[in-house]
Amino acid sequence: MASTMFQTSHSFGNDGTGLVLIDQRSIFMCAAGTRASSAQPAIIIETGSSGTSSGWIAVQRLLSAFSLAVSYDRAGYGKSKTPGESPTASQPLTATKRCEELTKLLECDRADKFPDGWPTLLADASYFDVVGLEKNRVLSYEEWAELKKNDEGNEPTVALEEASMKASTDKVNEKVAGKQAFGDGRLSVIFANESVEMRKGYDWGVEHGNSTAEAREALRKRLEDMAEVDEKGQRAHLSMSSHSKFVYAEGDARTQSVQVVNPQLIVDEVRWVLEGARRD
Template sequence: MKESQVSWTIGTRHGTLSIGAHRLYLSASGPTRQSTNGILQPAVIIEAGLCSGEREWIAVERLIAEKARVYAYDRAGYGRSDPSPDPLTAENRIMELTHLLENANVEPPYVLVGHSYGGVLVREFLRQHGKEKVAGMVIVDSSRVRTPLPSDWPSLVGDSEYPAIVGLDKNHVLSTEEYEAVKEDGHRNLPTAQLEESFMVASTEKVNDAIPEGPRALGDNRLSVIFGNESIDFQKLYDFGIAHGFGTKQAQDNLARRLEDMEKVDEQGQRAHLQMSSQSRFVYARGDARTHNLQYVAPEVIRDEVFWVLGLSDD
């Protein structure tokens, strides 16, 4: 079957799709979208964070697909997608996503889910397309302006690994094969992530200038902001480094100073998003879900907020 004849709007599909000079990996699942009074049910579009791709979101996709059509993809250079010939700015990333959705015939409106740097990217999507195409958003543990962590914090990990220390190895809900694929992607994605990170500050500033605090860029369209509280992860990393004598005294002190106000600063930075909509709410992750990576530890938290934005829950 020719690529142009393949339908991404029904059934479950996984594969790469051409957007011109290169191909991007796309995953589609969930019921066929229905129209009510001529209005098409929104498609849910997932935008992963820095160095992350579709595999991290498999558990979330499964849960959302029970009630809504959901799409996730690998940005160019990540996972199963080809590298991009263009600079990895937020503007270019969203232009590529737009081409991908157009070529897959996934029409608006959309509910956008953005995690970490993906929160910047979904706001860039809103900047380019407006609330007419963006029916709502779920922003997951993404501050309006991210306060940098000390550059020497990785030395506190020593001979262990971040996922083991913060509890992801123990608390994830993926299958063994799925979780191993996530970790393999993380290592494979590093070169592209370093390139993308070099554009993050400028891209974030551009989005923030276009969507300042105050004006309701989403209008009455619903917005949920989920606070995962990344300080919990870094407190575990700090405690691990101290307990095992990893990192220099300076590295330990640098992270200790960041932790003094990390939770407060991050919460304020995420609450700033709420003003984009007249219908917004702020959700605290609880228990094991208190992690920056709740997408594969507590996917039900994200599902519940997606369903609230879609109007599919009783909340």
């Protein structure tokens, strides 16, 4: 699989990074590690909304010790952004588009958003400081700086994705409804309970009197059942395999950026999945 991807690339350096041209978009990719044999699965790291591959560098480094691990920046994010070009509504960044994008790379439940005013609770404070990522990160200073640099200017892409998130995700879910897409292959779902992180932001805003009473109340109500609703949505993924398990992140790893704080948790679950593939 690795050779196929590199044959379709335009420029790859000795560090395993480079660009692949897909639908006139340059997609940044990074490969690390090797496969013991052609039968060993490679590991593909796909980031979530607003995230870039630089946030997963610690996970990829650990994975590369025993497998080929490939990460990439989705169109419009990080190093897959075209200089001077902003995403537009004519370039829908839907769940379907994400599936198509990943497929081409391999070949070459909650609907409501957070209240619009919630970021104002932080005022001038750093989100990374408030929720503890700055203190708890395992990335080096250089890797952390790279992550923050690649996160800059992603807001237009995030807005486009959020605008079509529910409709496009529903469309994809309909296609797999009632199907065990992974058969009896192992599937591990890590629940990192993002509500813990969001609660820190809320408490900070209340303590410092930031934002408006309306914004604080909107986030307070969102947090009332956020953990319960999010866990239910994550557990829905378990039905995609007859051999799945649900893992709770603990302590500082209860964050949407668990890969920055406790990459070993993710690596342990990947190893568990791969062990099942080898036994098959």
